[in-house]
Amino acid sequence: MKFTNGYWLTRPGVEALYARSPYELSVGDDGKSIDVLATTQVIHDRANTLNLPIFRIHASSPAEGIIRVQASHWKGSRVCPGFPINEQDSDGGSVTASAQGLGDGEIGEEGATVRLDSGDLSLTVTKGDSFDMTFRCGERELTHARGKSLARFLLGPDAAVSTQPVGEFGVSPTASAYDESPVFTSIQLGLGVGERVYGFGERFGPYLKNGQTVDIWNEDGGTASEQGYKDIPFYMTSNGYGVLVNNRGHVSFEVATENTETVQFSVPGETIDFYLIAGPHPKRILERYTALVGRAAKVPAWSYGLWLTTSFTTKYDEQTVTSMIDGMAGRDIPLSVFHYDCYWMREFHWTDFQWDKRFFPDIEGTLSRLHQDRGLHVCAWINPYIGQESALFDEGAAKGYLVRKPNGNIWQTDLWQAGMGLVDFTNPQARDWYKEKIKTLLNQGVDAIKTDFGERIPSDVVWFDGSNPTTMHNWYTQLYNQTVFDAIEEARGKGQACLYARSATVGGQQQPVHWGGDCESTFNGMAQTLRAGLSLASSGFGFWSHDIGGFEGTHPDPAVYKRWIAFGLLSSHSRLHGSTVYRVPWLFDQEDERRGVVNPPEQTAVSVLREFTNMKISLMPYLYQVGLGAHEEGLPVMRSMFIEFPDDLTARDCDRQYMLGPSLLVAPVFSYSGDVDCYLPKGVWTNWFTGKQEDCRQAGRWISEQDGFDTVPFWVRDGTVLVTREGQASTEYAYGTDATVSVFLAQDGKAQTRVRDEAGDDVVFFAERNGNQVTIASSDGRDFTGCLGRGEGVRSQDGRVVLTVA
Structure with missing residues (x-):
């Protein structure tokens, strides 16, 4: 969100207050925090203190290597809740605060300083005519907030500032930010020359975020726009630190845009709250960050196998399901999970947790056979919306479990399910009620739940616990996914719970797995999906998946489908899913034949899927161990080249390849021809398929290769x-x-x-x-x-x- 007009002026209708001068400095009574009173103009004598706004800044440390900064203009205003935080010094390090030059009580002379040390990380604030907060790791500067960096903006009704949240569940796309809040607080943290910025959750644009405006506001917007299903107010940079903005609501980032030398973040209201997390390298940042906000639960080994779904809007019944499973078995393609998408429930009744008896007359018997005879696990689709034709609508309404409008009516919409309401997960009894519905499915033989949606959350409602409606827009998904995950864990035990979730916020990484949403069935859709996964993995999420072949489109091109198979099976979790066509491989062989394309046996979709499924199964000793690393250390299974090679300047910008754990490099093919360029960092690399070695010990380098459908650039790191x-x-x-x-x-x-x-x-x-x-x-x-x-x-x-x- 941009408030200024160029470097010197504010936009029309905007009044700005800037922290100009640290005036009073002090150390907390506990010796582990510092406080700063910053004035909005330089004080020359006591008369200057009259009619003068101030900022109050408090800095503390919840754990070694992490410093929290809270800054307010008016502390009596309502503060947006932050995220659940594990405030403990897990590293056993020291946190100390100190002061120099405070001879005149807390005011001190010009040049006086207060300093907060948390391990090697420090924050120093110096009294003077210019605002200056500097973060260092040892003697090396990480970032700073200087000059007009801490600001409070007052917007008039006609302020020329637009806001990002859009559609029926936010404000209109052309509305003034004034419609969200008349007051915003922002801070700018400096960037060094060449410093790169990554993260912000699932973002489908370039992995490198410099030059982008990023709004943290979950939307169901597909994968070809600036919107995302999993927006996370966290970023990290190539200079060795990460930043979490501790706000559940709408956070707007300007990444070297409004000010090309800084990352600016702003929030509605009078207070801004953030954590700065030291590295120095990305893995250490993620270890500390996930220790702060929570790490992924262990996922069951069966979940790593191949998932096959009925796809969306397809017509299916028990016979269809059996034919798909038989087709996979008859072609020697190992299958681990079968997923029932939306239409296992009757139309207009979503979500009522009742199997449509017209098509599944004996679901308990069916699921039992899938388990016992086929060795399969079962997943079922749900969402948090309750259509008014569902028996659960009346039950939830009578018990007060559905979200209401300010006038007391139940909030309803016809978008998605006719007259649907929304479960109020801020109500503990509503959560227990919903969990019992989940457990009914589990008792029938369902093992995993696909928690779809969770982004379309209205802002014009009243919540049971009195939460701010704007704040709940992003936070709702966490209550939803946590409720379902807890139900599975209570029924199946720790380490056996598994979601397949689309939406998330900070904390969602604790309830894996997440998938990448409704992508286009094209090479561009595939590339967007990879970029989003790399950004999500750079934001604390250890497990991530996507729809092999793409979701949108009636029938993906067989070449796209086959190239996506290699990418999908060399991901942490692998699912065949689409919109209107089943994603079973033999249909794509038939499509090629219809077009007159004759593939050699090893290049058919059936053969390619069999090859890469067996390959993934054989890699399980490695993959399962890497997955335990996500649970124990917060390190993602799939990770960007930057995370694994942060000092390699070329690797920092690579977003068409990734590391599968620390040792395996994957470069998906985004072309019909199979031509692909792959960057190998410094070292020796061995091609998995050919055994060929590339000696890059002198320096990393790009290589070009051409792969058939049955191979992909897949390189093993030396050591x-x-x-x-x-x-x-x-x-x-x-x-x-x-x-x-x-x-x-x-x-x-x-x-x-x-x-x-x-x-x-x-x-x-x-x-x-x-x-x-x-x-x-x-x-x-x-x-x-x-x-x-x-x-x-x-x-x-x-x-x-x-x-x-x-």
Whole structure:
């Protein structure tokens, strides 16, 4: 949100107050916080203090390496709630505050300072004629707020400031920001030359956010616009820090736009509240950030397998479901989860949790057969809206569980389901009521829930707990997903709960998994999806998925579908889903045949899907361990090149490839021809499919290759010990037993990897290269098959094998 007209002027209808001078400085009584009274003009004598607005700033530390700053103009005004925070010093470090030059009580002479230290991170405020708050890591400056950086803007009715929230559930797209609030508070944090900015949750534009305006306001807007389903008021930069704006409502970011030297963020009201999180590298930032706001729960091993859905608006019944599952089995494509999308419930009755008996007369028997005879897990679609034809509408209305308007009427709309209402998850009894409905599904044999929607939340309503309606727009999704996740966890146990959620806010990363929304079935849609996933992973979300082949469109081009298969199966979670056409692979072979395209056997959609599904299953010893890292350390399974190689200037801008964990590089193919450029950072890399090595020890470099549908640029990083197991029918097996241990060591040195599974098995495999000799061993003496790179395997004896480099 832009308030200024160029560098010097404000926009018409805008009055600005700026923090001009730190006047009073003090250290908190606990010795672990600092306070600053900043005046809006320089004080020359006491008479200048009359009729003078001030800002009050309080800085504290909830954990080592994190500093919280709260700044207010009028502290009596209503403050938007922040996010649930784990305020504990998990690193065991010290937090201290100190002052210098405060000889005259708290006022001090010019040049007096207060300083807050939290581990290596510090915040210093200096008394003087110009406002200055500086954050440092050791002696290195991270960022600062200087000059006219902290501001309070008063808007008139005709202020020339527009606001982003749009549509029926916000304000109109052309409205003045005055319609949201007459007062906004903002702060600008400085950017260094060449400093890059990333994050903000799911954003479908470029991964590099410099030059973008980002509004934190969840919308159901598809994947080809500036809107997102999962907007997160958090960013991190290449200078080694992250920032969380602690506000559940509408936060507007100007990333090197309104002021090209800063990131500005603004919120409605008189108070702004943010956390600055030190690195120095992105992984450390994410570790600290997720310790602050919560980390992902463990996801069950079965969830990593291939998911197949009925797709949206398709006509299906029990016979259709059986034919799809039989078709996959008959083509030797391992399937882990079958998902029933919207139409398992009767039209106009969403959501009533009642299976449509016209098409599913014995659902308990069906689900039992899917479990016992097919070894499948089952997912079912829901949303938080209750159509007025649903029996739950009357029940929820009678008990006060539906959101109401200020006049006392139930809020209703015909958009989506006729006359639908909205469950009020701020009401604890409504949450318990909804959880019991979820548990009914679980008792019938459902294992996972797809929590669709959660973005279309009205602002003209009254909530049970009195929450501000604007604040609840973004926060609603967390209450919704938390309620469903808790229900599954209570029924199935910790580590066995799994969502497939579309919307999220800060905290949502604790309830995995999330998918990327309604993408176009095109190469552009595929690229948008990847960019959004990289941004989400840079915002604390450990698991992420998307619709293989794309969602929109009646029938994706078979080439798009097949290229997307490789991308989808080399993601943390993998789902075949679309809009009006089933996404089973044999339909795409038929489409090619209809167009006169004859594919060699290994290039058919069926063959490509089988190849990459089996490949993912074989990689489960690695993938499951990386997934545990998301749970234990907050590190995403899929991560940008910047996260893994923050000092590589080229890697910082790559958004058409990613790292799958720390060791595997994936570059999806976005072309019919298979031509693709891939950047390999400094080191030695081995192509998974060909065994070819690229020696980039002198410097990283771009390579070009052409891939058939059955391959993709997939490179293994040197220093990797990769454990796999071929020939498994599902993602649930003993990962460390009868394993193949592939060692990638181009020079002398040591490497190791840990392998754990759901059964509690835990083993470490060690590798050491000395000259041309490589020794591989297991921590407990178990046997395995060892090999160098993608070479021939040798069976160990007593848990040890020695190999010679050719």
